[in-house]
Amino acid sequence: MNYRMVVYLMGWVLNIEAFLMLLPCAVSLLYRDGCLRYFLPVIAAGWLAGWLCVRRKPKNTVFYAREGMICVALVWICLSLTGALPFWLSGEIPAFYDAMFEVISGFTTTGASILTDVEALSPSMLMWRSFTHWIGGMGILVFMLAILPLTAGGGYSMYLMKAESPGPSVGKMTPKIRNTAKILYTIYLAMTLLQIVLLLLGGMPLFDSLCVTFGSAGTGGFGIKNDSMASYTVYQQAVTTTFMILFGVNFNVYYLFLIRRFKDGLRCEEMRAYLAVILAAVLCITWNIRGMFPSLFSAFHHAAFQVASIITTTGYSTVDFEQWPQFSKTILIVLMLIGACAGSTGGGMKISRLIIGVKEMARELYSSIHPRSVRVLRFEGKAIEHQVIRSVNAFFAAYFVIFAVSVLLVSLDNFDFTTNFTAVAATFNNIGPGLSQVGPMSNFSQLSVLSKCVLMFDMLAGRLEIFPLLILFLPSTWKK
Amino acid sequence: MKIIIVGCGKVGATIAEQLNSEGHDITIIDQDASAIQAITESIDVMGMTGNGAVYPVQMEAGIQEADLLIATTNSDELNMLCCLIAKKAGNCHTIARIRNPEYSSEIRFIREELNLSMAINPELAAAREISRLLKFPSAIKIDTFAKGRVEILKFKIPESSALHQMKVHEVMPKTGCSVLICAVERGEDVMIPNGDFALQSGDKVSIIASPSESIKFFRQVGIENNSARSVMLVGGGRISYYLAKMLKDTPIKITIIEKDYERCRMLSEELPHVSVIHGDASDQQLLQEEGIRQTDAFASLTGFDEENIMLSLYAASQSKAKLITKVNRIAFENVIGSMNLGSVIYPKLITADTILQYVRAMQNSLGSNVETLYKIVANRAEALEFRVGKESPLIGIPLENLDLKPNLLVACINRGGRILTPRGRDSMEAGDTVIIVTTNTGLNDLKDILR
Numbered sequence: 001m002n003y004r005m006v007v008y009l010m011g012w013v014l015n016i017e018a019f020l021m022l023l024p025c026a027v028s029l030l031y032r033d034g035c036l037r038y039f040l041p042v043i044a045a046g047w048l049a050g051w052l053c054v055r056r057k058p059k060n061t062v063f064y065a066r067e068g069m070i071c072v073a074l075v076w077i078c079l080s081l082t083g084a085l086p087f088w089l090s091g092e093i094p095a096f097y098d099a100m101f102e103v104i105s106g107f108t109t110t111g112a113s114i115l116t117d118v119e120a121l122s123p124s125m126l127m128w129r130s131f132t133h134w135i136g137g138m139g140i141l142v143f144m145l146a147i148l149p150l151t152a153g154g155g156y157s158m159y160l161m162k163a164e165s166p167g168p169s170v171g172k173m174t175p176k177i178r179n180t181a182k183i184l185y186t187i188y189l190a191m192t193l194l195q196i197v198l199l200l201l202g203g204m205p206l207f208d209s210l211c212v213t214f215g216s217a218g219t220g221g222f223g224i225k226n227d228s229m230a231s232y233t234v235y236q237q238a239v240t241t242t243f244m245i246l247f248g249v250n251f252n253v254y255y256l257f258l259i260r261r262f263k264d265g266l267r268c269e270e271m272r273a274y275l276a277v278i279l280a281a282v283l284c285i286t287w288n289i290r291g292m293f294p295s296l297f298s299a300f301h302h303a304a305f306q307v308a309s310i311i312t313t314t315g316y317s318t319v320d321f322e323q324w325p326q327f328s329k330t331i332l333i334v335l336m337l338i339g340a341c342a343g344s345t346g347g348g349m350k351i352s353r354l355i356i357g358v359k360e361m362a363r364e365l366y367s368s369i370h371p372r373s374v375r376v377l378r379f380e381g382k383a384i385e386h387q388v389i390r391s392v393n394a395f396f397a398a399y400f401v402i403f404a405v406s407v408l409l410v411s412l413d414n415f416d417f418t419t420n421f422t423a424v425a426a427t428f429n430n431i432g433p434g435l436s437q438v439g440p441m442s443n444f445s446q447l448s449v450l451s452k453c454v455l456m457f458d459m460l461a462g463r464l465e466i467f468p469l470l471i472l473f474l475p476s477t478w479k480k
Numbered sequence: 481m482k483i484i485i486v487g488c489g490k491v492g493a494t495i496a497e498q499l500n501s502e503g504h505d506i507t508i509i510d511q512d513a514s515a516i517q518a519i520t521e522s523i524d525v526m527g528m529t530g531n532g533a534v535y536p537v538q539m540e541a542g543i544q545e546a547d548l549l550i551a552t553t554n555s556d557e558l559n560m561l562c563c564l565i566a567k568k569a570g571n572c573h574t575i576a577r578i579r580n581p582e583y584s585s586e587i588r589f590i591r592e593e594l595n596l597s598m599a600i601n602p603e604l605a606a607a608r609e610i611s612r613l614l615k616f617p618s619a620i621k622i623d624t625f626a627k628g629r630v631e632i633l634k635f636k637i638p639e640s641s642a643l644h645q646m647k648v649h650e651v652m653p654k655t656g657c658s659v660l661i662c663a664v665e666r667g668e669d670v671m672i673p674n675g676d677f678a679l680q681s682g683d684k685v686s687i688i689a690s691p692s693e694s695i696k697f698f699r700q701v702g703i704e705n706n707s708a709r710s711v712m713l714v715g716g717g718r719i720s721y722y723l724a725k726m727l728k729d730t731p732i733k734i735t736i737i738e739k740d741y742e743r744c745r746m747l748s749e750e751l752p753h754v755s756v757i758h759g760d761a762s763d764q765q766l767l768q769e770e771g772i773r774q775t776d777a778f779a780s781l782t783g784f785d786e787e788n789i790m791l792s793l794y795a796a797s798q799s800k801a802k803l804i805t806k807v808n809r810i811a812f813e814n815v816i817g818s819m820n821l822g823s824v825i826y827p828k829l830i831t832a833d834t835i836l837q838y839v840r841a842m843q844n845s846l847g848s849n850v851e852t853l854y855k856i857v858a859n860r861a862e863a864l865e866f867r868v869g870k871e872s873p874l875i876g877i878p879l880e881n882l883d884l885k886p887n888l889l890v891a892c893i894n895r896g897g898r899i900l901t902p903r904g905r906d907s908m909e910a911g912d913t914v915i916i917v918t919t920n921t922g923l924n925d926l927k928d929i930l931r
Contacts, residue, residue, distance in 0.1 A: 065521070158521060175482075175505040175526040385513060 001478070004058035006071045009160075011053020012144055013075045017082055018046035023131055024086070027207075028124035035124040038090040046082050068159025069468040070477065072141060076460055079140060080104045083132055092125055097449055104456045106132030107140075108463035109345065111221025111315035111432030112455070114445040118226055123207065126224050130211035136463065137218025137247075137345035138188050139164040146181035163468045167342025168353050168395070169388050173255045187254045188345075192217045195243045202235045212236075212316075216244045219346040221315025221432040228317045228440060234301060237318050241308045245278065248312035248340035250352075269380050270341050270352045274311075277351070281307045281335055285328045292324070303328075311335040313347040315432020317440035329435060336425045347430030347462050349399060356384060356392045398466045403428060406458050410451045423447070428458040481505070481843060482546045484572075486532030486562045487553035488515040490810055491577065491602075494832040495550060499839060500525050502924060507541045510553075533561040535569060543570035548597075548842065550575045550835060556583055564594050573597040573842060575835055581718060598838050602827040605834055607722035610804055613823050614708045614732060614777055617802035618698055620684065620823045623854040625865045625915055630892055630899055632662070632854055632863055632915075633694055634686045635703065641681055642701045649675035657697040658901050659689040662863065662891045662917040663856045668814065670860045672887045672919060686856050688863070688891045688915060690899050708732055708776035708802060714761040714791055715782030716740070716747050719806065719827070723779075724751045735770055737761045761791060772798050779804035792821045829855075843924070850924065851913060861919045863891065866926040868912045873927060880904030883931045888918040890929070 021043050028036045083106070084099040093099040098114045105112045106129055115121070121129070135143070141164045145157050157177045162170045172180045192213055199209035211224045212232075225231055229240065249271050256265035285303040286296070293299040302319050309316045310332050321332065339348010359377045367373050377384045406424040413420075415437050422434025423444070433440040444452070461469045471477050481504050485492050488510035496506050496519060506525040509532040510516050516527035530537040532551065543549065549566040551559035556578045563574035575598045583590060584601050591599050612622045621634040637643045646654065648661050664671045665684040671677070679685065689697060698704075709732060713720045716738030724734050724747075734754045738744050741758050748756045759766045761782070772778065778795040780788035785807050792805040803822025810826055817824075833855055840850040852865040868875065874882065879890055879902055892915040893900040893908065900906060908914055916929055923929065 157524060172520075172526050175507050175524070177524050179505075387517075 001070075002058070002060060002062055002067050005061060005063055006067060006074065007053050008058050009071055009141075009144075010075055010078055011050040012148060013079060013140055014046045014050030014082065015054065016140060016144060016147075017079055017135075018043045018050065020131070020135060021046070021086075021128070024124040024128035027127040028122075031123040033122035033124055035086070035090055035122050038086045039124065039128075042082065042085045042089070063159060065159050065162075066471070066477065069163045069471045072160060072163035072464060073460075073468040073472050075141060076107065076464060080107055080460075083107060083128075086128060087125060090122075090125065092121055097452055098445075101444070101452050101456055102129065103132060104459050105427075105432075106130075106220065106222060107136035108430050108459040109133050109136050109218040109220040109313070109347065110427055110430040110459045110462075111215065111223075112427050112438070112459070113222065113432075113443050114447075114452070116443060116445050118222075118224060126211060127207070130214040130220070130222050130224065133218035133220025133222060134192070134214040135218070137220065138184060142181045142184060145178055146185050149178070163464065165343065166347070166463075166465055167250075167350055168356065168392050169385075170343070171252075173252065183255055183258075184251055187251055187258070188217065191243070191246060191254075195239065198239045198243075199236055202233065202239060204232065204236050208232075212240060213243070215316065216240050216314055217247055217345065219244065219247055219312045219314045219340065219344070219430070221309065221313075223316060229305070230318050232318075237305055238301065240316065241305045244308040244312045244314050244316070245275075248308075248344050248346040249274065250341040250343040252343055267381070270355065273355055274341050274351045277335070277338065278307055278311060281311070281331050285324075285331055288325055288328045306332065307335060310431060311338060311346075311348075312340045312344075313429055313431045315426070317433060320439065320441045322435060322439035322441065333422065333425065333435070336422075336429050336431055339429055349395075349429070352379070353392050353395060355379060356389060357396060359384075360389055360392070395466065398470065399428075402458070402461060402466065406454050409454045410447070413448050413451050423451070423455065424458060427455040428462045430459060430462045481548060481839075482542065483507070483839070484509065484532075484538070484541050484543060484546050484549045484566070486510070486549065486551045486559070487577075488512065488519055488527075489552065489554060490828045491552045491831050491835075492550075493519055494810070494829065495552070495835055496525050497523050498832065498836055504839075507546075509537060509541055533558055533565055535565055538562075538566060538569055543572065546570050546572045548573045548575070548839065552577045552831070552835075556580050560590070560594055560596075563596055567595045575600065575838060577602065577831060579603055579718070581721065597842075598835070600831055600834050602831040603718035604722050605830045606806065606825050606827040607719050607726060609825060609830060610719070610723050610779060610823075611726045613802070613804060614711055614727070615730075617706070617708050617777060618703050623863075625688075625852055625854070625863070625892070625894075625913075629690060629894060629897065630688060630915065631691055631694055632686055632688050632856075634684055634856065635698075637679060637681045637683050637685060638703065639681050641703065643679050643685075644681040646679050647675065648673045648677045648679065651679075652901075655697055655700040657689070657700060658693050658899075659687045659697045660889075660891050660901050662686050662688050662889055663861050665817075665857060667818075670857045670919060672861070672889050672917060686863075686917075688917070710771075710775050711735070711777040711779060712737070712767075712770065712772065712775045712801075714778075714780045714788075716743050716756070717781060717783060719781045720779075721747065721750070724754045728753055735775070737766070737770065762787065764794070767794075767798075772801070775799065775801050777802040777804065779806070781806045783808075785809055789816070789819065789821060793819070796820050796822075856917070861917070863915055863917045864923055865913055865915050868908050868910055868914060868926060870910045872908070872910070874908050874930075875910055876907050878905050878907050882929075884929055885918070885920055885931050888916065888920060888929055891915045891917045 021039055025039050080103050083103040087093040087099040088096050101114050141160045173183055174180050195213045196209050215222050253265045253268050253271050282304045286300045290299045305318045306321050338354055339350050340346025342350045342352040363375050407420050410423055411420045418435050419437040423438045426432055426434035438444055483504050483506050485496050485508045488508050496508050500506050500523050508525055509528045513529045516529050520527040528541055543566055549572055551562035553559055559576040563576045566574050574596050576596055578599045579601050587599050616622055619633045619635050623632050663686040664673050711732055711734055713736045716736050720736050736754055737757045739760050744756045744758045778801040780791040782788055788805050792803045805821040806825045837853050840853050850864050851867055854863045890902050893902050894913045
């Protein structure tokens with residue numbers, strides 16, 4: 001274990017986080033909400049601690065997959081601890097574990113809240129809460145790789161990227177990882193700006209449009225209103241629907257568009273499956289709920305918003321879908337598990353894993369009829385490496401084990417099954433609202449501390465795709 | 481530059497690692513997915529699995545924007561095809577490894593017809609290096625700078641040499657020769673010595689000097705240094721063949737020992753000036769009969785690393801001959817370095833170095849100004865020859881006033897053919913070429929030598 005290197009990278013992350021906290025500071029200055037005195041000490045402390053860690057560059061930069069995973073897990077934990085401080089210091093969220101829950105929910109782009117009255121928060125706190133979505137969406141280490149020349153020649157950065165970026169197999173777009181990270185963030189930033197502009201044109205106030213955009217760009221879903229997105233206009237909701245879907249697409253597709261390989265981009269198997277699932281779900285739900293809305297268009301509009309919000313694991317809502325018929329609710333639960341594309345900002349199991357899993361299943365079925373058949377699985381036009389299939393299977397196994405254990409622990413609170421199940425599903429897949437007691441118009445505040453801790457673990461595990469977090473609990477990780 | 485490397489063997493991987501650390505964008509293609517996986521995890525390059533000679537694969541690797549394609553698979557034909565397609569698809573520079581002697585004899589024709597920028601033959605390059613060593617047996621390694629006016633020579637200080645316990649600043653006054661000690665390897669360490677550094681016997685020392693000065697220097701410090709008069713080559717492979725051909729017009733007497741009778745016949749037919757012996761070189765009596773005790777130089781060039789090492793160790797026990805050992809696998813370089821094997825020749829490293837020199841020269845025309853690169857110890861110390869440009873900020877400043885990086889030495893200034901061993905008061909002038917010795921590998925520009 002190269003602890004020096006892990007600490008060094010952690011120091012940079014603290015520095016960056018301190019820098020990013022300047023945004024809520026600016027908001028605080030603008031609105032004079034008096035929260036500046038809670039942010040500034042945290043910034044100073046973060047900067048000092050970070051500076052102490054990065055003062056000396058470690059001589060030994062040897063770095064393996066193990067260090068990469070541990071580094072990512074520790075970075076995210078440390079990021080959340082620091083990020084929770086302003087909420088706690090200001091007393092706007094009195095309990096520290098609640099502040100942690102809120103900020104982990106932010107960084108992991110979950111959007112599950114323990115706040116009963118969101119509108120009571122001061123503007124700068126609201127901004128920080130939404131901004132964590134944006135930071136967590138593409139990943140802070142990817143951001144670090146993009147802006148810092150840490151990686152000259154070293155391959156270790158690939159381990160960081162692999163551990164932080166979602167998806168079964170993370171590839172580079174360009175030979176240099178730094179350029180890849182830059183491209184990702186450029187696309188991310190450009191799309192974010194575009195959504196802000198479109199929302200502003202639709203008459204949304206600047207503050208709201210920033211927060212809403214951060215929430216949908218990171219596929220997070222913290223609303224700044226108690227009714228989430230319900231009070232916005234149809235246009236504003238439609239823009240949000242579109243961008244939620246766009247942010248759930250694999251960013252490789254946008255890169256292919258950028259380098260003018262439109263055909264290759266459109267041929268992306270994962271994106272096609274993703275759009276097909278969305279279309280099917282929207283049509284089914286529209287048909288199912290058509291009686292509850294004045295017009296078919298209105299039903300379609302709300303169905304589309306909810307489907308986009310759930311499949312991309314954002315978690316905004318325009319209506320209380322708790323009131324919808326069982327068929328629609330079940331579709332939404334299924335979408336929760338599926339999640340968005342790999343290489344996007346969304347969470348969940350990922351479309352690509354699902355495709356690979358289904359293909360693997362079909363192959364098993366086929367080979368039980370033709371035991372001697374040889375079939376190579378293909379995905380995106382290429383043969384899938386055996387290692388990828390193995391990792392997908394392992395992911396499914398780990399996913400269901402953690403899911404089951406979490407539901408078991410949460411059930412100690414003695415809520416109904418739907419609450420327990422969807423609370424875990426909504427946090428583990430980084431969505432936000434579940435159903436029943438944790439539905440779109442309620443929140444997670446009534447859960448016990450134990451349940452909150454379990455869900456915090458689930459959120460981190462979901463965002464980092466389980467293994468980086470599990471490795472922390474492996475005793476042999478820490479042996480010399 | 482954007483560089484595509486086809487073939488992720490030892491040569492491909494070495495080149496990729498070096499070029500990546502110099503800041504180039506590397507895409508490496510190989511059919512073996514596990515090789516690609518391994519390299520993308522250890523260095524920051526893009527890997528692709530596939531046949532590098534296929535047009536769509538090259539397109540996906542970005543051949544149209546690439547500046548250079550290097551084909552180093554183990555098949556000559558595939559390498560040539562890769563380069564041919566790359567030339568048509570992307571109009572980039574191409575380098576192919578071509579090792580079959582039958583192609584090598586036609587290499588000029590092939591190079592012109594395929595529009596290759598460079599064709600590299602590892603065995604030929606290795607043979608060239610060995611022939612240099614035979615002409616200068618005291619050296620472990622020799623390379624030339626400034627079109628042959630300056631040499632960099634590596635040698636081992638023998639027991640009871642005058643150099644033992646001598647401080648570096650005393651070397652010039654005591655020997656009266658204009659030589660500069662630029663790097664010392666002691667055990668695992670590589671150092672760039674300052675004036676107070678005391679040399680020891682057993683150190684491997686690299687010196688920079690003009691050829692005439694270095695001969696004088698060796699005479700002064702009591703190291704024998706006459707060109708070998710006879711050489712025994714074990715293994716009649718391609719290196720032996722090229723070497724024997726190269727040494728044809730020299731007075732060096734050549735004996736080749738080869739196991740395979742047919743190969744012996746063929747060698748004898750092609751190389752009438754060589755005495756070809758059919759036999760197994762691991763037979764000690766045979767070696768004694770053929771005069772291992774009398775030969776001036778002994779080179780083990782069979783296809784097996786272990787056999788080469790054992791043969792050289794045996795030869796070391798039997799005679800004082802100059803030893804040359806060919807090693808194919810680079811993996812145990814540090815262990816091999818500590819054995820008494822004389823000059824160790826790694827054909828793969830030589831290939832990689834030659835290609836790197838070409839890439840640096842190519843980049844030269846794109847802004848960098850490295851003329852020649854010579855590796856003193858792989859990846860740990862190198863000597864670079866730079867041309868001083870007209871606008872260089874270093875012109876006219878005495879060297880002692882330059883804030884140089886640590887472990888860096890301005891070893892030599894070549895001013896219009898005159899070789900200066902620089903002192904603190906000397907300064908660089910436009911049009912000079914200077915040789916920098918450093919352990920900070922990956923310098924690209926002369927101004928990089930500043931802190």
